[in-house]
Amino acid sequence: MPDIFPAAASTTDLERGTTLAPRFDANGLIAAIAQHADTGEILMLAWMNAEALQLTLDTGEAHYFSRSRNALWKKGETSGQIQTVVELRVDCDQDAVLLKVNVGGDGGACHVGFRSCFYRVVEDGQLVERV
């Protein structure tokens, strides 16, 4: 498969340019943060390969790459928790993306059943569930 995305020609291009030139890691993945577009709540951190990122841009619905299943994955395909992308941002060195999303189905994102995957706070070295 040819590369879907170009590489930035320079640090200036990477940081200030107009070309989307995501820097995938050695496994071909980039970290993707999903944030609720209305509430600002962080829903999840997941991973995208180039194909997942391109599909997300093309369809406006979040696609990820499952490291455990080693497979492309459309969020919500079975759960109904489709993430409609309101805005997609990239960070300074283009090795992370931020998706501001609205969520279909029951509005959740986490397979454990919570709205957000970050349902536990560290307090005095212990985890406490707090949604």
Add this chain to the structure above:
Amino acid sequence: MPDIFPAAASTTDLERGTTLAPRFDANGLIAAIAQHADTGEILMLAWMNAEALQLTLDTGEAHYFSRSRNALWKKGETSGQIQTVVELRVDCDQDAVLLKVNVGGDGGACHVGFRSCFYRVVEDGQLVERV
């Protein structure tokens, strides 16, 4: 160095237990999202090794691990952009942490000069700076 953090004994312990058992990747790192405690703005995505996470918990100030410099790094040590941790959360499978922080110095987080590292939106396949 002995392991700083234990491993979870089961998936149930990992997802619902009270033991902080972060799952570092093959490079010994875990993804860390810094979110502004007041505004909810995502400031940056960085990486922590076990030592950085422990130092963050012990001191209440965010420490990371720089992949490019291969070194532990206290955010703001030179810039003054110290991140004081208001809350630290871990996700369902404990391979990502979320830090809600207040920011010292000029209030920024990005080395390029923006408040957040995510200062560019993808629009029609191009990057547009929008803070």
